[in-house]
Amino acid sequence: MARVPVAVLERMLNRMPHRTRRSRGSTPPCPGPADRPRPWLRALGLTAVVLVGAWLGLLVVGNVRAPVGPMDTTMALRPSFTGGTRIDVSPLGALTLDSHVAPVRLDVDVDRLDPLRSQALVDRPERISGLQDEVARDVRHGTLDLAVRSCVAVVSGATALGLAVYRRPRRALAAGGLALALLAASGASAYATWNPKSVLEPRFSGLLSSAPSVVGNARSIVTEFDVYQKELARLVTNVTKLYDVTSTLPAYRPDPSTIRVLHVSDIHLNPASWKIIASLVRQYKVNAIVDSGDTMDHGTAAENGFLDPIRDLGAPYVWVRGNHDSRTTQRYLRRMRNVHVLDDGRAETVAGLRFAGMGDPQFTPDRSAAPGGGASERLAGDRLASALRDQRAAGTPVDVAVVHEPSAARETDGEVPLVLCGHLHREGTELLPYGTRLRREGSTGGSGLRAVERRYPDPIQASILYFDRDSHRLQAWDAIQLGGLGLTKAEVSRHLAEENQPGGTGVPRSPSPSPPAPSASPSGTSP
Numbered sequence: 462m463a464r465v466p467v468a469v470l471e472r473m474l475n476r477m478p479h480r481t482r483r484s485r486g487s488t489p490p491c492p493g494p495a496d497r498p499r500p501w502l503r504a505l506g507l508t509a510v511v512l513v514g515a516w517l518g519l520l521v522v523g524n525v526r527a528p529v530g531p532m533d534t535t536m537a538l539r540p541s542f543t544g545g546t547r548i549d550v551s552p553l554g555a556l557t558l559d560s561h562v563a564p565v566r567l568d569v570d571v572d573r574l575d576p577l578r579s580q581a582l583v584d585r586p587e588r589i590s591g592l593q594d595e596v597a598r599d600v601r602h603g604t605l606d607l608a609v610r611s612c613v614a615v616v617s618g619a620t621a622l623g624l625a626v627y628r629r630p631r632r633a634l635a636a637g638g639l640a641l642a643l644l645a646a647s648g649a650s651a652y653a654t655w656n657p658k659s660v661l662e663p664r665f666s667g668l669l670s671s672a673p674s675v676v677g678n679a680r681s682i683v684t685e686f687d688v689y690q691k692e693l694a695r696l697v698t699n700v701t702k703l704y705d706v707t708s709t710l711p712a713y714r715p716d717p718s719t720i721r722v723l724h725v726s727d728i729h730l731n732p733a734s735w736k737i738i739a740s741l742v743r744q745y746k747v748n749a750i751v752d753s754g755d756t757m758d759h760g761t762a763a764e765n766g767f768l769d770p771i772r773d774l775g776a777p778y779v780w781v782r783g784n785h786d787s788r789t790t791q792r793y794l795r796r797m798r799n800v801h802v803l804d805d806g807r808a809e810t811v812a813g814l815r816f817a818g819m820g821d822p823q824f825t826p827d828r829s830a831a832p833g834g835g836a837s838e839r840l841a842g843d844r845l846a847s848a849l850r851d852q853r854a855a856g857t858p859v860d861v862a863v864v865h866e867p868s869a870a871r872e873t874d875g876e877v878p879l880v881l882c883g884h885l886h887r888e889g890t891e892l893l894p895y896g897t898r899l900r901r902e903g904s905t906g907g908s909g910l911r912a913v914e915r916r917y918p919d920p921i922q923a924s925i926l927y928f929d930r931d932s933h934r935l936q937a938w939d940a941i942q943l944g945g946l947g948l949t950k951a952e953v954s955r956h957l958a959e960e961n962q963p964g965g966t967g968v969p970r971s972p973s974p975s976p977p978a979p980s981a982s983p984s985g986t987s988p
Contacts, residue, residue, distance in 0.1 A: 507636060510626055511619050515640040516540055518618020523611050526572075527603030530596045533572045536607045541566035544651065546659075554951075555666050558659040561651040565644075567604075608648065615640040664954040719936065720813055720928040721745055723776070726753040726865075726883025726902035727988070729785065729909025735770040737921060737943065738905070745925050747776050749812035753883040753902060754783025754865035757790050758909055759826040765793045772797055777811045779803060782820030783865040783884065791820065806848025808859055814933055817852060817877075818863035819845040835868060842872025849876040860933040870899050875972045879935050886988050888922050888940055890956070896972035898935065898958070900924070903942075908988075934958075 524537045544563040548556040549570045560567070616637040623636030723741055728734045741747065757764050768790075771778050778800045782791050794800045801809050803818025810816075822837040845862060852859050853876075862880040864870050870882040875895030881902065888903040903922030921943040927936045935958055942952045 506626075507623075507632075507639070510623050511636050511639045511643065512540075514619030514622035514636060515615035515643065516618070517622065518614035518616070518640075519611060521614070522617070523607075523614035525603060525607040525610050527599065527606060529569075529599045529603065534603070535570045535572055536603050537568045537570075538565045538607065538611050539568050540564060544654070557664040557666065559662070560656055560659045562654040563647045563651040565647045565651070567607075612641060612644060615644050661957060662955045664952060666952045716927075718930050720749075720930055720933075721747050722812070722814070722861075722926040722928065723747045723750045724753070724881055724900065724902050724924040724926055725750065725905040727755040727783070727886055727904040727908070728752070728906035729755060729904065730758040730764060730767055731906030731909045732767065734906045734921070735774070737923070739770075739774050741923060741925070741941070742775050747925070749777045749779060749814070750774060751779045751816070751861070751863055751881055752781070753863055753881050754781050754821060755785045755883060756780070756783070757786050757826075760785060760787030760790050760824065762789050762793075765790065768794060768797075771800060774799075777801060779809075779811055779816050779818070779863065781818040781863045781865055784821045784823045784825045786821070787824055787826075803863055806845050806851075808848070808852050808857065813930065814928060815852075815857065815860045816863060817845065817848060817859040817861075819848075819869065821865040821869075838866045838869045839872055841866075842869035845869070846873045846876045849873060860928070867899065867901055870901075873897060878933075878972055884988060886919060888924065890938075892959075900926070900935075900938070 519538055519540075524535055526533065526535050528534070541564060544561045544566055546558040546560040546567045546569065548558070549568065550556065619640035620633050620637035623633035624630065627633060723738065723745070725734070725738060738750065742750070756768065771794075776799075778797075780794055780800055781803050782788075791802055791804070795802050801811055801816070803809065803816060804820040806817055806819060808815060808817035819841050822841045823834055825834075842864065845864060849859050849862060859877050860879070862870070862873050862877040864873075864880065864882050866884050867882050870880045871893060873880050874893040874897045877897055879898050879900065881900050883902045883904075885901060886904040886908055887901075889901045891899050893899055902924060904919055905921055905923050907921045908919040923941045925939040925941065927938065928934065929936050937955060937957045940954045940956065
């Protein structure tokens with residue numbers, strides 16, 4: 462047998478991989494930094510497998526079809542940062558409820574209605590009393606089935622994906638167990654933060670014409686007893702009527718115990734605003750419109766023709782002057798029959814409510830900040846507060862005060878239950894120290910033509926205020942927001958006054974006559 466030269470053997474050994482079989486008794490080489498395990502990287506990978514697998518499981522097999530009253534629905538859990546419940550009433554829009562806080566959201570899709578049961582409910586509205594227990598029972602059974610199916614879905618999804626990634630049954634089962642633990646923790650969080658009164662303050666997104674019928678009327682609810690069942694049944698009834706077999710939207714029937722006031726502000730010469738206002742008046746059967754100023758942009762006589770559509774809005778129009786409205790604008794509006802111009806503390810009764818207002822003391826169409834502007838606004842607010850005290854002393858107390866600037870509005874604290882304002886182009890509500898509620902409206906004109914100066918246009922905002930017909934106090938309000946120029950999305954969110962929420966007294970807090978503290982508002986500017 463021929464011998465292999467030593468030089469050839471050495472070359473063959475040098476070409477072989479370094480990972481050779483160790484001889485017995487030899488010590489293994491020390492692992493280098495690159496060979497050391499990285500636990501955090503393994504944990505991160507396992508977490509990704511659990512989350513993606515659980516999500517895929519919910520997406521594929523996590524849906525449950527469940528009847529709710531006369532409706533056939535599909536329920537599902539979806540990952541979310543905020544939780545809550547979304548009810549899709551396709552094609553009309555969707556309702557969002559802040560029902561819980563958890564990393565999962567409950568989605569409910571309305572698929573179809575049972576024609577016989579829905580027609581019976583539409584024809585006989587008194588059956589809603591018997592619908593309450595049925596709807597609550599259906600929702601309870603549906604969510605229980607969804608919980609069981611979701612557990613199976615997340616375990617199956619995470620286990621299958623873990624097996625595909627790791628190819629080790631132990632790792633795959635660990636992923637499934639972690640997915641089940643994550644779902645259980647989410648359920649515990651949802652249970653701990655469950656908010657049954659969220660059904661009283663829904664947010665609607667979709668067709669504006671459907672909002673009044675879906676959200677329904679604001680009513681006085683002063684007890685915790687059966688609130689959730691009653692409101693859930695009312696919501697089912699509203700949706701059922703929208704899906705009437707005639708396929709036509711029902712006429713909105715406002716609650717006769719409420720007075721509905723549309724609050725608008727800062728139209729800024731946007732002609733599209735009049736069509737939106739007219740639509741809201743028709744949809745909500747509005748009793749009166751309140752405009753807290755800045756209807757114009759420069760206040761010139763040439764702009765007066767822009768105001769002519771007010772005559773045909775179909776409701777009384779209460780107006781105060783803003784810092785973009787001139788005395789010329791005010792005189793032109795005074796000549797319209799359905800317009801009530803409020804200035805110098807003047808009070809008028811419109812649609813059963815007593816209004817008083819003060820025009821803005823500044824006229825800054827160039828958006829400048831006049832020296833001493835803040836002081837003049839506070840002085841105007843003081844004058845209005847004095848007029849409110851005189852009205853109360855005369856036995857004709859004012860229900861709603863109207864100004865343009867928020868700093869002037871704060872000076873009326875303690876003298877009136879509600880004060881309306883605008884100016885800042887963003888809506889908001891606050892309860893002042895002495896009991897007066899300040900409601901600030903956004904821009905119903907989407908900031909007018911200046912909206913095109915920004916990359917994203919300002920939204921068009923307005924509010925429907927619900928007043929009790931007997932006490933004249935604010936019960937609730939719907940904040941309405943439409944996409945600005947070029948956008949068509951509509952959102953409506955219901956808000957209840959504190960005393961009108963479940964567990965409240967039902968008695969509005971009366972403003973204290975104590976003099977308010979000096980205002981610390983900044984000097985007046987001109988948005």
